[in-house]
Each structure stands twice: as structure tokens, then as C-alpha cells.
Amino acid sequence: MIHEILPVGALACNCSIFGEEAGRTAMVIDPGDDVDDILALVERHHLRVASIVITHAHLDHVGGVAELKKATGAPVYMDALDEPLYDRIEIQASWLGLPVPEKVAIDTKICEGDEITLGETKFMVLETPGHSPGSISLWIPSLNKVMCGDTLFRDSMGRTDLPGGDSRTLLRSIQSKLLALPEETQVVPGHGPLTTIGREKVYNPFLQGL
Ligand SMILES: [Zn+2]
Structure with a gap:
């Protein structure tokens, strides 16, 4: 399995691109910006984008x-609980002083227990609310990896001061869904360096005493 992590945009969001060698299909997770760079990387690996999560x-x-969907025709997956946030994306743009991006229809609403497949590989949807109501993590047991968005970071966790954020909910999500994964699971956060579940259990100051 090809896995490239491309920091995109002004806030360096970790965009993950998974590619399976047999069918040359790809999954793109969190294409926050820099779609030309994402497409160039997809092309370099001779992949076709099959899903956007x-x-x-x-x-x-x-x-x-929206730009990536237009370029590839791939369906978009998101938890329905974050739709109110997505529907008012222009408010977020004004806070951040960034241009308002084009919006696009969500093709598949995902929730806890769903599986998205890429070739033979299963990506399991774990609902991990707290940073936002519809935050999800994607656990890939066969690769020992979890894509956790802005729920958990190396030595930190997601902010909860934005609308829909809740710190108790976030800690509960981390404890019940992420810390329950095998300790050797590699954690790919939405920003910054990678870590493991085992490392965060020991060193993350926000998780001590859980
Ligand atoms: Zn966020």
C-alpha cells in the first residue's frame, strides 16, 4: 500500500493519500488545499482517485x-453530524481570513461501524466527536494505522473552543476509541508529526490520569 502524507494549505493539514498497487486506485483523506500538488502526487504513482474522505x-x-471531486469524479464521504459546519463554511473562512471554497454535495454519510474499502484494505470508521460533533477517525487494522483528524496529536489533542467542540466528549472519544487500539498502532494526526497509541498513553500530558 502506498501512503503519502502531504501537508497542505496555510495551516499545514496532513492530507493522506493511500494507493493500492493492484488496481491503482487511491483514497484521499482531508484534501484541505493545494489540490494541484495532490493531483501531481496521485499522477506520479499512476493512481486514480476512487474516494475522498x-x-x-x-x-x-x-x-x-470540491476542486478534487471536480477533477476526479470521486465520491465524498463525511459524517452527517458535521454537515451544519460544512454548510456554513463561509463563517470559518471569515474567521481565518481565507477565501470561501466552493462547496460540494456529500455523496455518502458515514458513521460508527462503517467500512470504506480500497482494494482489499478495510478502513473502519470510528466516530470520535469532541473537536467537532462529526469528527471521525479511520482505523486500518491491516496497516496498523489510524488517521485521527484533529482528535489526537503527538503530545496534545484537538482544540474544543470552536462551535460544536466539547472537551469532555473529546477525552471520552480518545479514551474509548483511540486508546483502545493496539499500542503499536501508528497515529497520523491532522497536523504535525506522527506518533503511536502507546507513546501517547505514556507521554501525552492531556491523557494522564484517564
Ligand atoms: Zn479541525
Whole structure:
């Protein structure tokens, strides 16, 4: 499995591009911006984008979704609980002083227990609300990886001061969904360096005493 992580946009959102070698199909997670760079990377690996998955509807994670969908025709997956955020993306743009991106229809609403497949590989949807109501993580057991959006970071966790954020909900999500994964699971956060579940259990100051 090809896995490239491309920091995109002004806030350096970690956009993940997975590509399966057999059928040359790709999944793009959180195309927040810099769609030309994403497409160039997809092309370099001779892939065809088959799915676009959103971990949560903050502008830095969804800004390039419409442009990428237009370029590839791939369906968009998002948790319905973040639709109110997505529907008012122009408010987020005004806070951040960024241009308002084009919006696009969400093709498939995903929720806890859903699976999205890429070739033979299963991406399991874990609902991890707190940073936003519809935040999800994608766990890929066969690769020992979890894409956790802005729920958990190396030594930190997502902010909860934005509309729909809630710190108790976030801690509960981390404890019940992420810390329950095998310790060797590699964590790919929405921003910044990678880590593992085991490392965060020991060193993350926000998780001590859980
Ligand atoms: Zn966010």
C-alpha cells in the first residue's frame, strides 16, 4: 500500500493519500488545499482517485474537496453530524481570513461501524466527536494505522473552543476509541508529526490520569 502524507494549505493539514498497487486506485483523506500538488502526487504513482474522505468539516481539512471531486469524479464521504459546519463554511473562512471554497454535495454519510474499502484494505470508521460533533477517525487494522483528524496529536489533542467542540466528549472519544487500539498502532494526526497509541498513553500530558 502506498501512503503519502502531504501537508497542505496555510495551516499545514496532513492530507493522506493511500494507493493500492493492484488496481491503482487511491483514497484521499482531508484534501484541505493545494489540490494541484495532490493531483501531481496521485499522477506520479499512476493512481486514480476512487474516494475522498473527510475526518471533519473544518476549512483547513475540506477546502479542496470540491476542486478534487471536480477533477476526479470521486465520491465524498463525511459524517452527517458535521454537515451544519460544512454548510456554513463561509463563517470559518471569515474567521481565518481565507477565501470561501466552493462547496460540494456529500455523496455518502458515514458513521460508527462503517467500512470504506480500497482494494482489499478495510478502513473502519470510528466516530470520535469532541473537536467537532462529526469528527471521525479511520482505523486500518491491516496497516496498523489510524488517521485521527484533529482528535489526537503527538503530545496534545484537538482544540474544543470552536462551535460544536466539547472537551469532555473529546477525552471520552480518545479514551474509548483511540486508546483502545493496539499500542503499536501508528497515529497520523491532522497536523504535525506522527506518533503511536502507546507513546501517547505514556507521554501525552492531556491523557494522564484517564
Ligand atoms: Zn479541525
